[in-house]
Structures are given as C-alpha cells and as structure tokens.
Amino acid sequence: MGPKTPDITLYFLQASRSIRIAWLLEELGIEYKLHRADRESSGLAPADFKQSSGALLGRAPVLKDGHLTLQESGAITEYLCEQYDRSHRLLPTExxxxxxxxxxxxxxxxxxxxxxxxxxxxxxxxxxxxxxxxxxxxxxxxxxxxxxxxxxxxxxxxxxxxxxxxxxxxxxxxxxxxxxxxxxxxxxxxxxxxxxxxxxxxxxxxxxxxxxxxxxxx
Ligand SMILES: N[C@@H](CCC(=O)N[C@@H](CS)C(=O)NCC(=O)O)C(=O)O
The missing domain is CATH 1.20.1050.10 (Glutathione S-transferase Yfyf (Class Pi); Chain A, domain 2)
Structure with a gap:
C-alpha cells in the first residue's frame, strides 16, 4: 500500500480490546480522534456508541480512516502497520x-x-x-x-x-x-x-x- 495521510477516529470502549489499538497508534505516533464510551451497567457498550461507529458488528474497537471503517483488533493492527509503520518497527520486515x-x-x-x-x-x-x-x-x-x-x-x-x-x-x-x-x-x-x-x-x-x-x- 502506498503512503497515505491518516484521518483516523478510534471508537474506544472502556475496559476492552480497544486499548490494543490506542497503544498501537501511540507507538506509531499517529494523531487520531478518540471517540470514547464507558460500558453500561450491563457490561455492554451504549447503543448510540455502537451506532455511531457505523460498524455492523457493534463491537469495539472500530477504526475509521477516511472512508474506511474497520472492525477486529487484529485486522486493524495489520492495517495500521501496513499503512503507517514506515520504519517497520511494529511489524518487522525480517x-x-x-x-x-x-x-x-x-x-x-x-x-x-x-x-x-x-x-x-x-x-x-x-x-x-x-x-x-x-x-x-x-x-x-x-x-x-x-x-x-x-x-x-x-x-x-x-x-x-x-x-x-x-x-x-x-x-x-x-x-x-x-x-x-x-x-x-x-x-x-x-x-x-x-x-x-x-x-x-x-x-x-x-x-x-x-x-x-x-x-x-x-
Ligand atoms: N474479535 C473482536 C472482539 C471485539 C469485542 O468482542 N469487543 C467487546 C469488548 S472487548 C465489545 O465490544 N463488547 C461490548 C458489547 O458487545 O456491547 C476484536 O478483536 O476486535
């Protein structure tokens, strides 16, 4: 994939796998908008938070980059590394x-x-x-x-x-x-x-x- 300017929003649910992506973004030094939600007393994510991400699965984390909406922390990780890890530090080339x-x-x-x-x-x-x-x-x-x-x-x-x-x-x-x-x-x-x-x-x-x-x- 060629170089791209990030336009990223992270949908971050508290006490969740969302930390994986926030940490990765920090390691990559990428600016991003944080859309954060606390869990409800049921333990689930608030309905309006799920809807706002536009991802049909309704789980967190969700990453938006321009027109792309991506679910699954593993897939988001691979995407961010392939797209923005220019020094290949997070996903080495060796x-x-x-x-x-x-x-x-x-x-x-x-x-x-x-x-x-x-x-x-x-x-x-x-x-x-x-x-x-x-x-x-x-x-x-x-x-x-x-x-x-x-x-x-x-x-x-x-x-x-x-x-x-x-x-x-x-x-x-x-x-x-x-x-x-x-x-x-x-x-x-x-x-x-x-x-x-x-x-x-x-x-x-x-x-x-x-x-x-x-x-x-x-
Ligand atoms: N395999 C998915 C799992 C996503 C997932 O299950 N997220 C949980 C939080 S760790 C969630 O959104 N739970 C709140 C809910 O279902 O309302 C991933 O790695 O991103």
Whole structure:
C-alpha cells in the first residue's frame, strides 16, 4: 500500500480490546480522534456508541480512516502497520520476526481470548454441567499461559519479539491483562516471565501515555 495521510477516529470502549489499538497508534505516533464510551451497567457498550461507529458488528474497537471503517483488533493492527509503520518497527520486515509477530497477533484472539472467554462465561453459570466443564476449559487457559511463559524464557523476556515493542505486545498484553484481572488464572510464580514482561511493557512511555489519554483500566 502506498503512503497515505491518516484521518483516523478510534471508537474506544472502556475496559476492552480497544486499548490494543490506542497503544498501537501511540507507538506509531499517529494523531487520531478518540471517540470514547464507558460500558453500561450491563457490561455492554451504549447503543448510540455502537451506532455511531457505523460498524455492523457493534463491537469495539472500530477504526475509521477516511472512508474506511474497520472492525477486529487484529485486522486493524495489520492495517495500521501496513499503512503507517514506515520504519517497520511494529511489524518487522525480517522474515522470522515478521511471521512471529503475526503469530502473536492471531494468538491474541484465536488462542488466548478463545479459551479464556468460555471459561469466564462458564463460571457465571451455576449448573452441574458448568462444574463438569470448568476443569477442561481452565486447562486451556493454563496451557496458553505456559506456552507464553516458555516463549518469554527462551528470549530475554522484555518483549515478545525482538528488542522493542511490536504489534505482538500491543495485541497480546490485553489478553493476558484480562485473564489475570478476571481471575481466570492465578498470579503466581508459575508465570514469573509473563509477569516480568507485562510489567516491562506496561512501563513503556507510549503505553503509559495511552492509559493517561484513554483512562484504560480493567
Ligand atoms: N474479535 C473482536 C472482539 C471485539 C469485542 O468482542 N469487543 C467487546 C469488548 S472487548 C465489545 O465490544 N463488547 C461490548 C458489547 O458487545 O456491547 C476484536 O478483536 O476486535
């Protein structure tokens, strides 16, 4: 894709995957308009917020860039990197790093969220069947974290890929924050490398600026 002048609005729902995109925009140094909404007491996004984005799925985040309206945090991440990451810092060009970052972009939703959300929903149901399902569901979350822990231990543990923040970190950090915040896995020494990595990336200036700007919390 050729160079383009950004004309970006981010539809940001509080306590959501929206932080992935706000952080990425901050890392890319792109100016953007922030359309922010708090969740309703039901936990859902306000109806007028969903309508205003124009995206039919009604989920956050949504990114608008000129005439383009895009949903899905992974797709938005790939779009922003392809379009605006001119120094290839967030999605490196070196083939092994590039494919690894893409693996994490997809794992953020397709592995971590796909396992932790059913675990969370199942905990909200008070039935014998839910109790039977729980150990199997929880095992998946543990397995995902064990994988991440091993990956971090194989490197220096500060970032998921290479020696600086990439789109791997901006995508996966929310998944892990969510797992811990919802109590879907205990915070103990089994995942010391994950704790170290999270503390490191959450301490990055761009991440801190993003939190200050958006009010992100879980
Ligand atoms: N796979 C989508 C998931 C989007 C999603 O489920 N967003 C949630 C917040 S994390 C949402 O909008 N929930 C509010 C609602 O459904 O009203 C992505 O990665 O963007």
């Amino acid at each position: 083939p092994a790093q590039r494919i690894k970052v893409r693996e994490y972009i997809h794992a953020a939703e397709g592995t971590f969220m796909v396992h932790c959300l059913p675990t969370l929903y199942n905990r909200r149901i008070d039935t014998t069947m839910a109790a039977k399902l729980a150990p199997g569901l929880e095992k998946n979350v543990v397995k995902d974290l064990d994988w991440l822990e091993a990956e971090l231990k194989a490197g220096d543990g500060r970032y998921l890929v290479g020696d600086h923040v990439t789109a791997a970190d901006t995508m996966v950090a929310f998944s892990v924050q969510f797992i811990f915040a919802m109590g879907l896995a205990p915070r103990n020494s089994r995942w010391a490398a994950i704790e170290g990595w999270l503390a490191n990336v959450e301490g990055e200036n761009a991440y801190r600026r993003t939190v200050a700007k958006t009010g992100h919390h879980l």
